[in-house]
Amino acid sequence: xxxxxxxxxxxxxxxxxxxxxxxxxxxxxxxxxxxxxxxxxxxxxxxxxxxxxxxxxxxxxxxxxxxxxxxxxxxxxxxxxxxxxxxxxxxxxxxxxxxxxxxxxxxxxxxxxxxxxxxxxxxxxxxxxxxxxxxxxxxxxxxxxxxxxxxxxxxxxxxxxxxxxxxxxxxxxxxxxxxxxxxxxxxxxxxxxxxxxxxxxxxxxxxxxxxxxxxxxxxxxxxxxxxxxxxxxxxxxxxxxxxxxxxxxxxxxxxxxxxxxxxxxxxxxxxxxxxxxxxxxxxxxxxxxxxxxxxxxxxxxxxxxxxxxxxxxxxxxxxxxxxxxxxxxxxxxxxxxxxxxxxxxxxxxxxxxxxxxxxxxxxxxxxxxxxxxxxxxxxxxxxxxxxxxxxxxxxxxxxxxxxxxxxxxxxxxxxxxxxxxxxxxxxxxxxxxxxxxxxxxxxxxxxxxxxxxxxxxxxxxxxxxxxxxxxxxxxxxxxxxxxxxxxxxxxxxxxxxxxxxxxxxxxxxxxxxxxxxxxxxxxxxxxxxxxxxxxxxxxxxxxxxxxxxxxxxxxxxxxxxxxxxxxxxxxxxxxxxxxxxxxxxxxxxxxxxxxxxxxxxxxxxxxxxxxxxxxxxxxxxxxxxxxxxxxxxxxxxxxxxxxxxxxxxxxxxxxxxxxxxxxxxxxxxxxxxxxxx
Ligand code: IVH
Numbered sequence: 001x002x003x004x005x006x007x008x009x010x011x012x013x014x015x016x017x018x019x020x021x022x023x024x025x026x027x028x029x030x031x032x033x034x035x036x037x038x039x040x041x042x043x044x045x046x047x048x049x050x051x052x053x054x055x056x057x058x059x060x061x062x063x064x065x066x067x068x069x070x071x072x073x074x075x076x077x078x079x080x081x082x083x084x085x086x087x088x089x090x091x092x093x094x095x096x097x098x099x100x101x102x103x104x105x106x107x108x109x110x111x112x113x114x115x116x117x118x119x120x121x122x123x124x125x126x127x128x129x130x131x132x133x134x135x136x137x138x139x140x141x142x143x144x145x146x147x148x149x150x151x152x153x154x155x156x157x158x159x160x161x162x163x164x165x166x167x168x169x170x171x172x173x174x175x176x177x178x179x180x181x182x183x184x185x186x187x188x189x190x191x192x193x194x195x196x197x198x199x200x201x202x203x204x205x206x207x208x209x210x211x212x213x214x215x216x217x218x219x220x221x222x223x224x225x226x227x228x229x230x231x232x233x234x235x236x237x238x239x240x241x242x243x244x245x246x247x248x249x250x251x252x253x254x255x256x257x258x259x260x261x262x263x264x265x266x267x268x269x270x271x272x273x274x275x276x277x278x279x280x281x282x283x284x285x286x287x288x289x290x291x292x293x294x295x296x297x298x299x300x301x302x303x304x305x306x307x308x309x310x311x312x313x314x315x316x317x318x319x320x321x322x323x324x325x326x327x328x329x330x331x332x333x334x335x336x337x338x339x340x341x342x343x344x345x346x347x348x349x350x351x352x353x354x355x356x357x358x359x360x361x362x363x364x365x366x367x368x369x370x371x372x373x374x375x376x377x378x379x380x381x382x383x384x385x386x387x388x389x390x391x392x393x394x395x396x397x398x399x400x401x402x403x404x405x406x407x408x409x410x411x412x413x414x415x416x417x418x419x420x421x422x423x424x425x426x427x428x429x430x431x432x433x434x435x436x437x438x439x440x441x442x443x444x445x446x447x448x449x450x451x452x453x454x455x456x457x458x459x460x461x462x463x464x465x466x467x468x469x470x471x472x473x474x475x476x477x478x479x480x481x482x483x484x485x486x487x488x489x490x491x492x493x494x495x496x497x498x499x500x501x502x503x504x505x506x507x508x509x510x511x512x513x514x515x516x517x518x519x520x521x522x523x524x525x526x527x528x529x530x531x532x533x534x535x536x537x538x539x540x541x542x543x544x545x546x547x548x549x550x551x552x553x554x555x556x557x558x559x560x561x562x563x564x565x566x567x568x569x570x571x572x573x574x575x576x577x578x579x580x581x582x583x584x585x586x587x588x589x590x591x592x593x594x595x596x597x598x599x600x601x602x603x604x605x606x607x608x609x610x611x612x613x614x615x616x617x618x619x620x621x622x623x624x625x626x627x628x629x630x631x632x633x634x635x636x637x638x639x640x641x642x643x644x645x646x647x648x649x650x651x652x653x654x655x656x657x658x659x660x661x662x663x664x665x666x667x668x669x670x671x672x673x674x675x676x677x
Contacts, residue, residue: 006051010059013044017060018158025154025223026254053677058129058157066147067613068213070606070645074137075144077122078171078231081136083307084115084290086314090269093291096313097265104298111241112271113259115288115314116225118177119206121149123226125170128159135209139307145209151218152176160252169233172253174226177284178205182221188335199388201285215523223284226253240294258282261294272315279317280353288316321380322355323393324348328373329360329404333412335438336516337426341366341404343377343389350381358387364422366404373401410434415568420518420559429516429563430471430572437463439471439516447522448514449506452499453492461485471572475504475580505582508535515573518559524551531626534585535577539564547630548601550617554630595624596671600636602627603651606644608661615676616664623673631656639664 001009020037024030030037041060048055055062087093100108120136133149134142149155159166178186178201186204187197198204208220226248229238238244242261249255258275262268272289279286293299293311302310328344341360348355358379360366369392371377376393409416410426412434417424426432430439440459444451462468467481477500482493506514509529513522520528531549532538538560546557563569577583602625604613611619616639617627631638631650638651639659651658659667665675 001047001050003051003054006047007054010044010047010051010054013040013047014059016040017044018156021060021153022156022160022252026156026252060157062150063153063157064151064214064218065614066214067615067617068215070212070643072143072145072210072212074141075132075134076141077134077137077139078124078169081120081122081139081142081173081230082304082309083139084312084314085308085310086288086316088288088316088318093268093272093313093315094265096291097268100293100302100311103302104293108263109240109242109294110262110268111245111259111292111294112262112268113227113290113292114256114275114282114286115290115316116175116177116256117200117202117285117287118175119202119209121145121174121176121209121224122230123149123155123172123174125159125172127168128161128166130155130157135206143210147214148209148211148217149176151214152222152224154224154254156252158252160250164247164250165234165236166251167232167234167236169231171230171232172226172248173228173230174224174253176205176209176222176224177201178208178220178222179283180285181283186220219521219523224254225256227256227259238296240296241292242294244296262291268315276317286317288314290314319380320350321378321390322348322350323376323378324355326371326373326375326377326389329366329371331407331411331424333410333426333432333434335435335441336518337410337429337432337435338362339406339410339417339424339426341406343371345377345379348379350379350387353381355379355381355387358389360389360404362422363404363406363424370403372403374398375400420562427562427566428568429566431568433463436468436471440468440474442516443471443474443514444503445514448510449503450510451496451503453496454499457487458485458496461487470575472575472580475500475576504580506584508533508538508583508586511535511581511583512538515563517563519556520560524549524556527551529586533587535583539573544632548626548628548632548634550627550629552629595622596673598624600625601634603629603631603635603638603647604641605638605647606641608639608641608664610661610665611675619668619673619675623668623671637664637667 017040020030020032044059045061048059048061122134122136122142123130124132130150132144133146134144136142150157180201183198183201183204190197198207204220205222208217208222211217227245229244236247238247245255245259260271262271268291275286275289291313293302299309299311304310325346326343327346329341330344331339332342333339341363343358343360345356345358360369360371369389371389371392376395378390378393379387380390381387406417406424410428410432413426413428413432415426415428415432418427426435429435437459440454440462441456443449444454444459462474465485467477468474477497479490479493479497482488482496483490507529509526512520512528513525527549528538532541543554543557543561546552546560547554597620602620604616604627608616620627628635631647631654633654635651635656637657637659638647639661640648641661648658668675
């Protein structure tokens with residue numbers, strides 16, 4: 001294809017994909033199947049690969065990009081991001097309304113918007129293109145998170161015209177949220193990886209937004225609602241907030257569908273009651289209703305205090321917290337072997353749901369909160385999330401029970417428990433009945449071996465009916481055995497056996513990921529596979545060798561060696577590899593003979609200017625060098641940009657050669673490697 005032809009097809013594809021992104025992520029009304037979308041996406045991707053000069057920043061293929069940062073830069077907002085005056089009592093709302101009526105007269109209208117419990121964000125568009133995103137920070141300045149915001153599919157990289165004039169520069173405000181289902185799946189995944197779950201969707205959203213590596217943000221399912229224009233270079237002629245919301249929607253931004261208008265305080269109260277009732281049906285967290293004076297000119301008249309505008313008020317919801325008593329604290333083994341102390345409580349109704357169990361997370365948390373059997377406690381429920389014990393309530397004169405102690409052995413398989421940071425863990429990953437179902441699911445999961453037909457229900461049945469007592473049994477299953485299980489017929493049984501058979505020839509990275517080694521996610525599994533090439537090499541690697549892999553720090557290296565060092569795990573792995581699973585080897589990056597930089601170990605630290613960090617990494621690796629994250633005596637060069645951090649000091653300590661960016665370019669030029677334009 002000629003350049004011109006490619007350019008025109010690329011233009012068409014981008015427009016088409018943008019429209020489908022908008023329909024899917026913003027309007028929730030897709031018009032084409034995922035497969036049809038994927039075809040368009042891949043066609044665009046292939047054309048952009050063939051004509052790299054035609055790649056543009058706002059192409060739908062370019063959402064995830066940029067290299068990890070060492071810290072997030074601070075930026076000043078286009079206009080201050082104020083917070084809201086708030087209260088949960090109707091009396092406070094009446095007072096707010098009365099004050100406005102006194103100043104402005106009786107002909108008032110309010111926009112009522114759900115108060116989204118997420119992370120506030122500023123989005124700046126220049127000529128309709130997303131130029132910057134920042135967290136709220138202290139309201140005047142925040143942290144720049146542009147690369148992260150770009151990964152949120154509902155954030156348009158380009159605004160739509162849609163018949164409304166678009167200001168040349170436009171700063172918007174919205175709330176980044178994580179939906180409850182996504183939040184729960186994320187927490188499950190974290191638990192599967194032996195990591196600490198998030199306490200609530202807000203923390204999860206805020207944490208995802210503030211990642212230093214946009215690839216990590218991209219793995220977190222985030223959504224957004226936009227509700228305000230913070231600043232605009234041109235007057236668009238909006239007279240009211242309701243018109244602002246209409247324009248936002250017309251420009252392709254996601255506006256909350258529950259926003260509405262009210263004229264009286266009675267209507268406000270009714271809408272509030274309505275929203276409280278719907279709170280449990282909504283699949284994201286809201287913690288109140290924001291009441292905003294609709295007319296913009298009148299807002300100007302009222303002005304703001306240094307913290308909040310006088311024209312808005314957050315009518316908060318009653319907290320979803322109640323008091324009750326702990327009857328017993330029992331250790332419960334989760335799917336990843338983490339033993340969680342669970343408080344069994346006198347049942348109490350919180351927001352319409354009866355709660356009788358709450359997690360106490362880990363032994364340190366129990367000690368920090370100092371809760372014991374018999375104590376009175378405050379319990380909180382956030383959405384559908386597992387209830388938590390917030391705090392112990394004083395009970396003067398009451399004699400307290402003994403402090404909780406974790407058992408020494410696993411309550412499910414009696415293996416001696418080990419301590420991993422604040423967590424207590426059963427190390428018998430694959431043979432512990434409490435963990436087996438989760439292990440089967442993870443190994444069969446789409447991102448791992450991708451065993452078709454192996455879902456939650458089947459995994460449960462396989463374990464409960466005793467068909468799989470140890471993980472390797474999964475690969476010895478026969479179709480006749482499956483016929484004993486509820487819901488299986490000949491066709492489905494043989495389909496599952498075929499699925500298992502197909503999956504048993506797998507890629508190294510997928511197998512590593514599927515093992516559920518604590519902290520090893522899909523990206524790390526890929527890096528490990530690329531660096532070591534074979535399962536045996538990963539399994540034998542010591543902590544120092546592991547840390548030569550980009551992204552593997554001392555903590556993760558220790559987790560990996562501990563996992564492989566555990567005798568039960570070793571036994572199961574030997575059985576899996578004994579004809580049950582065939583792991584394909586990959587050519588290890590370090591041994592890539594072809595490249596002129598083969599054998600060189602290079603660490604990148606600090607920012608670069610001419611190249612991005614990921615460009616530098618890709619270029620070096622493409623020519624055979626190994627780019628690692630930890631500096632050791634084996635490191636050949638440390639490339640240090642501005643703000644290099646401790647790695648530079650370590651390099652100097654060990655006497656490792658340090659290059660600046662020009663030095664790196666010279667090294668490349670010396671090997672006749674051209675940097676990208
Ligand atoms: S308006 C000057 N509207 O609630 C306007 N805020 O302190 C101030 N929030 O962190 C914000 N939903 O991020 C507004 N529909 C909504 C909101 C909303 C959530 C957050 C906001 C801020 C907090 C209020």
